[in-house]
Amino acid sequence: MVRTDPGTTESLLSELRTWVEMETPTTDAAAVNRLMDKAQADLGAVTPVERIRGSQGYGDMLIARTPNPDGRKGILVAGHLDTVWPIGTLAKMPFKVEGDRAHGPGIYDMKAGSFIAFNAVREIIRQGTETRLPITLLLTSEEEVGSLISRPLIEAEAAKAKYVLIPEPAIGAEGAVVTARKGVGRFDVAIRGVSAHAGGNFQDGVSATVELAHQLLAVQGMTDLAKGITTNIAPVWGGTRPNVVAAEAGFEVDLRVPTVEDGERVTAAIRGLKPVTKGTSITVRGQMNRPPFAETPPIMALYERARAIAAGLGFDLPKIHRGGGSDGNFPAALGMPVLDGLGAMGAGAHADHEHILVSSLVPRSKLMLGMLETLD
């Protein structure tokens, strides 16, 4: 059914190992670019590759396309090469295979998934497989800090596509794909009071830390678990010394919402925080930075296509909704059919036990190839 040969488990794992052993923390553009160089050289052996220079201290991005002489809308498959792990992590957490688990920094989120997409597109081109739609592969460099520079590129490429596939990690023991994600907002709340000597003139002071306690509870009160809305407050800071009435305090807020309306409403509430204590003032900065990715009928239709391909390959493909955002949020917010979680199975994203299941490399590669070959 799948016409392109993805390679063997051994060949996929050994090439993925070279990706994992090139450390790519988002904040080290030169390190990310070394892996971009490798991906560009390996793809460049079969097709022309576009390289888009990074900016604001982030690494470059790569685009490879199958031929599309009529400029038809096709499939965008997008993954990130950066990880949350600093240089030197490999020394403590080396690439290693134990049973069916392959460990290594960033292997699950999402070097394996980006590699599956890269390999699928490369092999379609190299083996000359005819696909029904043209394909664009996009590899980015700064997803783990919010995709500030890649967002316009992802949105522009998505606008030229009919479907968007995101090979972020598959979820859980069943390898669920992701059909919805929450939107994410980040806020910085700064509180000003009036400093005074805690012994000498306590009564002249207005404590910013006490006002912070009121505001912290107000923001915490915006959480509505039944609606899937959460406001997490961390870190918190305030004051300088125990014998000084604090003039300054503040905290950060991570907001998660399932719908655009919830995002707008809670954003307005956070930005509209009013001081409770006379003599204090509040300044709020921040906004939604990833819009919600809601499950729509076109997303369900795309999921059903993937599920049918998986069934043909002999496995079940459940779906799940996630609290964490991804680059799938941007095209989903534009109303596009997006399917996420198409990467490798495993566990431990951003954690010491991060690993993939080696036995998932070939089936997930075939699922990706099946989608790329048959979507129309």
Ligand SMILES: [Zn+2]
């Ligand atoms: Zn990721």
